[in-house]
Amino acid sequence: MSEHQKPLDLPAAGGAATFTAFGLRAEAVKLGPGLHVVATPIGNLADISLRALSTLAAADAVIAEDTRVTKVLLAHYGIATPLVAYHEHNAAVMRPHLIARLANGAALALVSDAGTPLISDPGYKLVAEALSEGLPVTSVPGASAVLTALVVAGLPTDRFFFEGFLPPKSAARRQRIAALAAIPGTLVFFESPQRVAETLKDLAELLGPREAALARELTKVFETVRRGELPELAATFAAEPPPKGEIVLLVGPPSEGALKIDAEELDRRIAKALETLSVKEAATVIAAETGQPRRKVYARAVELSARNR
Template sequence: MSSQPSPPRKPSYTAFGLKAEAEPLEPGLHIVATPIGNLRDISFRALATLAAADAVLAEDTRTSKTLLAHYGISTPLYPYHEHNAAQMRPKILSRLREGGRLALISDAGTPLVSDPGYKLVADVVAEGLPVTGIPGPSAVLAALVLAGLPTDRFFFEGFLPPKPAARRARLTELAAIPGTLVFFESPRRLAEMLADAASVLGARPGAVARELTKFHESVQRGPLATLAAHYAEDEEPRGEIVVIIGPPGAEELAPAGDVVDARLRAALETVSLKEAVAQVAAETGQPRRKIYARALELTRAP
């Protein structure tokens, strides 16, 4: 990525058949959200930023070239992905130190969500260089609001491990999170992943959002076991998939008394009563005063 200044050009973009000039952009790294499918899901601010930047850093330049061409944007494109990130970051930082105006985009949606962009942003922030976010489309949020499940608390996991044993182990770790769970999943593993989720998490409600904002968009809702059976019997789905799983019920969040006792006894063997109470309360989500009262009973028992 050359640090030499680019030839003068008039930054512009075309939308609704009208050409608009982009205002000058402030120096720094500009993180730009782009459509997850429907090219109309982009803001005027995003278009102006992409047009006025010195260069656009894209996860896949082939995909991004289509977007820029659609809106008549001629900004140079450079690849930035997990395979070249280590080599590209020093060049990008050098360009930013010289006052460069760079835009960072992903294949689709909001950058830094399941892509290597966060390392670049961390380095830019560490050097005290400016970072600006241009918000917009996100497959995570689009699926969450369509699922019909609680949205007040949610946890984004991304992709689960591909191997069944590791996948079930990770689902077991996620079981106690008191919020809706959000996953990305491969079409070929969807049925197996849903079956494992039903086995580990029980009869929770779920939703499978596929090809969001695209022509074949669909959202399938139901209990996890029902969803697993549906996708096991149906043809392998195509496209990008987001799986949403509802939060645990109250009975799942409250560990049985023997579980709490076992954890307390184990903790008390290595740490003080106060530390053991804090540790078990954090692990189980139970009120500290309740755990403390039980710890006292255990330590007083003959």
């Protein structure tokens, strides 16, 4: 074993592992070796399974994105398992140590700050490396902000695409939105309160009057879900102070079938899109918006772009 693969010297929990639920002290079920990926609450601490509590209590260590956040959860349920920080700033250094510990037969629980790990957090590389080393990886399912928002948004749920965070700069964000425009399913985004008004503006301008929803502080005391067409939501949030808390944005799929629009209206839409997008991006957006064949829209966009040079 190389110096870089020396296992972490983690304190062991003495005696039988226990946790407290419903005011009762329970003994955790003995845990097999391997990496246990554990979903935790996204806000309401009651949204955790008994299996998750038992896993967190019985693990040799809990690998946490922010140990301060996870410490609150463990303390709430009387769990004394030691914590190890694993986040984007130390992941490259910590990963070999964690893999070495797993290879030596440890049972480690991986959590994120909230919800299901690996969704917009650095846990993916740890899981991938563990699997590549032939080490056991087990999922302990539970809360997810993506699914929680999806089921209350009132948008189609048969197909959806989770994008995560869009780029912070408007030009890059608009390019990415254009690339997503034709996806035939509900789009799901995470967004910061400070950028949500700008993001809604870009979504409205590029995707048109699609049905959308903004879910805030899900499962918490001040949970709110605001629904409407993108231009309506964009105007509303542009006129208000930035909302507080965790935000999930959802946008409905493009309309099915081609819109009944004449050549003049198609040209108008293409010309408007070309004011801010490349020919390729404009063609993608307008084809998704109208249901017209992309090849046809692209050819017309090329003509209009050349005419306006």
